[in-house]
Amino acid sequence: MRVKKVTKAVFPVAGQGTRFLPATKSIPKEIMTLVDRPLIQYAIDEARAAGIKEFIFVTSRGKSALEDYFDHSPELESTLKRQGKTELLEVLRDTNMDSGAIAYVRQNRPMGLGHAVWCARRLIGNEPFAVLLPDDVIASDKACLQQMIEAYSQTGGNMVAAMEVPPEKASSYGVLDIGEDMGSIVQAKGMVEKPKPEDAPSNLAVIGRYILTPEVLTNLNRMKQGAGGEIQLTDAIAEEIKTNNNVYGFRFRGQRYDCGSKAGFLQATVAFGLERPDLRDEFSTYLIDMMAQQKAAQ
Numbered sequence: 001m002r003v004k005k006v007t008k009a010v011f012p013v014a015g016q017g018t019r020f021l022p023a024t025k026s027i028p029k030e031i032m033t034l035v036d037r038p039l040i041q042y043a044i045d046e047a048r049a050a051g052i053k054e055f056i057f058v059t060s061r062g063k064s065a066l067e068d069y070f071d072h073s074p075e076l077e078s079t080l081k082r083q084g085k086t087e088l089l090e091v092l093r094d095t096n097m098d099s100g101a102i103a104y105v106r107q108n109r110p111m112g113l114g115h116a117v118w119c120a121r122r123l124i125g126n127e128p129f130a131v132l133l134p135d136d137v138i139a140s141d142k143a144c145l146q147q148m149i150e151a152y153s154q155t156g157g158n159m160v161a162a163m164e165v166p167p168e169k170a171s172s173y174g175v176l177d178i179g180e181d182m183g184s185i186v187q188a189k190g191m192v193e194k195p196k197p198e199d200a201p202s203n204l205a206v207i208g209r210y211i212l213t214p215e216v217l218t219n220l221n222r223m224k225q226g227a228g229g230e231i232q233l234t235d236a237i238a239e240e241i242k243t244n245n246n247v248y249g250f251r252f253r254g255q256r257y258d259c260g261s262k263a264g265f266l267q268a269t270v271a272f273g274l275e276r277p278d279l280r281d282e283f284s285t286y287l288i289d290m291m292a293q294q295k296a297a298q
């Protein structure tokens with residue numbers, strides 16, 4: 001199937017991050033670090049690996065640290081150069097975004113994820129686009145979004161990342177009603193945002209990666225309130241099931257960390273720390289000792 005190339009990605013980063021107060025009193029949640037890289041960097045790296053060229057951030061008040069983070073830092077770079085710290089210089093340069101590749105648009109009131117994506121409509125225009133929720137960090141050999149783009153080249157339409165969760169957790173997610181199940185790709189015959197446990201159509205939950213058609217933006221124009229009184233992205237996608245029957249779930253290969261929760265953030269910190277060659281030995285020895293001490297104390 002010939003599909004239009006996905007080159008634009010939206011990063012909704014307007015949330016207040018209240019679950020991480022007091023830290024988020026003065027820093028955006030997306031700047032909090034897993035080891036030494038801000039959460040947002042993981043999403044950017046994943047998007048770049050999937051061929052994304054234009055990065056659209058939906059921000060809000062108090063998020064200016066994010067804009068600074070993606071800017072060049074000439075003073076710091078020349079200090080590192082002078083000191084011959086070439087490795088660090090590379091690390092730093094990797095985080096710079098090309099002029100014009102990055103755009104910021106403000107969501108001036110917290111009205112939900114659907115509304116945040118809608119705020120980017122003029123920058124998206126009339127083409128398919130990706131959405132990445134930086135709270136969901138996905139460790140995988142091949143970038144999750146790249147896996148999706150490959151699957152999307154077979155299906156076209158709209159695609160959401162999906163993962164089986166314990167049934168009692170389904171009500172924290174968007175949940176798919178499964179039509180034809182083709183293994184890694186699932187045709188959705190329904191989709192519901194944060195259903196009551198007894199109403200969940202399955203335990204196949206939507207994870208924060210989407211490839212969407214511009215029709216979803218048109219659906220968002222209607223500003224229909226959904227779960228929690230918010231304008232939900234899930235509802236706008238679900239409408240596409242009714243009108244065009246072109247929504248697919250994609251069971252990605254990889255480990256997802258819910259960095260919107262403290263427990264998930266800590267798990268990701270440990271996992272990414274153990275992945276790092278410069279930290280692995282010392283850190284794993286520490287963890288093993290600590291577990292032994294905990295066990296002994298019980």
Ligand code: G1P
Nearest residue numbers: 113136172173174206207208234
């Ligand atoms: C959002 C979406 C939800 C999705 C989840 C994945 O919810 O609305 O459909 O399952 O992200 O992380 P949030 O976690 O922002 O409440």
